[in-house]
Amino acid sequence: MNGQKLDLAKQDKLYYTAALEPRLVNFPELNYLALEGRGDPNGEAFRESTEALYTVAYGVKGLCKSEQADFTVAKLEGLWWVDSGAQDPLKVPREEWRWRILIRMPDFVTADKVVIAKLAAGKKKPALNGLIQAIAFLPIHEGECVQIMHIGPYSDEPATLERLHGYMTRQGLTGNGPHHEIYLSDPRKSAPASRKTILRMPVRKL
Structure with missing residues (x-):
């Protein structure tokens, strides 16, 4: 770059x-860091998941920067759904909402870098290590x-x-x-x- x-x-x-x-x-198909969960977006699980996702994203950024391929960490995104397709989602209790939070990654980010960043992030924030290791490097094609x-x-x-x-x-x-x-x-x-x-x-x- x-x-x-x-x-x-x-x-x-x-x-x-x-x-x-x-x-x-x-x-087109794009790559993301992704972490899935359930519950109220104002709840502790969502907050901790967001923190875990950003910790890994900044870890990936640091690895890329060391190779002269720096990037700005992208905006937080979320996919939202409920288990019962027959119900109006807005009438489902927030505690039952399903979500997958995302941070988009540049095309040059590789799965290997994400693995390294997750290992480092888990050591940096051991209380969040379970969430950190659950983060996926995921291609999504919405079309x-x-x-x-x-x-x-x-x-x-x-x-x-x-x-x-x-x-x-x-x-x-x-x-x-x-x-x-x-x-x-x-x-x-x-x-x-x-x-x-x-x-x-x-x-x-x-």
């Missing part, structure tokens, strides 16, 4: 931006998706999702994978009213 620092958010603007109205987009930008508190997402699903219905599309969110704003540093979240749904023709 000739010493230049890669920032995926600047390199891949299609992936990290969305319009205020639903749009159809398409994504065709509908996405929209949500601005505001996470609790207001249902209204934005209603517009997204309305667009899907009008276009003759149905879901083809779990609901996907990309958290462009750090909730620790941003007011709820100004938070930006990309809401994305893989789709296929009915």
Whole structure:
């Protein structure tokens, strides 16, 4: 990379931006650090899982930087679903929500580097070692998706999702994978009213 620092958010603007109205987009197979769990996103399990994921991500970054292939650690993402497809997910208790949190990795990151980073992260944070070792280096191919930008508190997402699903219905599309969110704003540093979240749904023709 000739010493230049890669920032995926600047390199891949299609992936990290969305319009205020639903749009159809398409994504190739991409690589992620991924950790699966269950429960309230405001709970301790989600917090610890996020910490474990970032610890490994920064470990991978450090290894790459030592080889003159530095990169900015990407935004946190989440895939969300519930076990019962017959129910409205928003009516399922948050304690039963399933999630897979993600951090996208550049193309030059290899599985070997992730293994080394996990071993180092486990020694650095032994209390999180179980979660750290459960982190997978995972290719995901969502293909065709509908996405929209949500601005505001996470609790207001249902209204934005209603517009997204309305667009899907009008276009003759149905879901083809779990609901996907990309958290462009750090909730620790941003007011709820100004938070930006990309809401994305893989789709296929009915």
